[in-house]
Amino acid sequence: MTHPDDDTLAAIALGDPAPSGAAEHARSCPQCAQTLAALRDTLTTLHAPAPELVAPPQSVWHAVESELDREADAAASAPASVATLPAAQPVAAQAATAPAPAGFTLVGTTTITYRDTQNVIHDATAKLYRKN
Numbered sequence: 001m002t003h004p005d006d007d008t009l010a011a012i013a014l015g016d017p018a019p020s021g022a023a024e025h026a027r028s029c030p031q032c033a034q035t036l037a038a039l040r041d042t043l044t045t046l047h048a049p050a051p052e053l054v055a056p057p058q059s060v061w062h063a064v065e066s067e068l069d070r071e072a073d074a075a076a077s078a079p080a081s082v083a084t085l086p087a088a089q090p091v092a093a094q095a096a097t098a099p100a101p102a103g104f105t106l107v108g109t110t111t112i113t114y115r116d117t118q119n120v121i122h123d124a125t126a127k128l129y130r131k132n
């Protein structure tokens with residue numbers, strides 16, 4: 001039998017019905033057994049209780065503020081560096097060059113990439129401003 005596809009291995013890991021012979025194959029095939037073990041590890045991690053969230057100590061906020069101050073100072077002293085982001089990052093470049101709202105200075109951007117429930121990949125860019 002050929003190796004079951006990833007969806008079938010995922011179904012086996014979840015305990016869902018799988019085509020006959022697939023589970024037996026996964027038990028006896030080292031490659032599929034390894035994939036299955038990795039999928040089960042991932043499921044275990046996903047089902048683990050979330051750690052209790054605690055507020056960071058004040059020193060973390062001070063460090064963040066001083067880092068933002070440092071980046072704002074660097075941007076103010078070298079404005080050209082903000083406008084020369086690589087072309088491979090159009091979203092970040094757009095965000096970085098968009099004018100800041102009145103009374104605020106853009107001090108940084110961050111982009112996260114995520115998949116939605118339809119497995120479509122999206123980028124979300126957040127802008128970080130400092131009040132003037």
Ligand SMILES: [Zn+2]
Pocket residue numbers: 002003004025026029030031032033
């Ligand atoms: Zn296999």
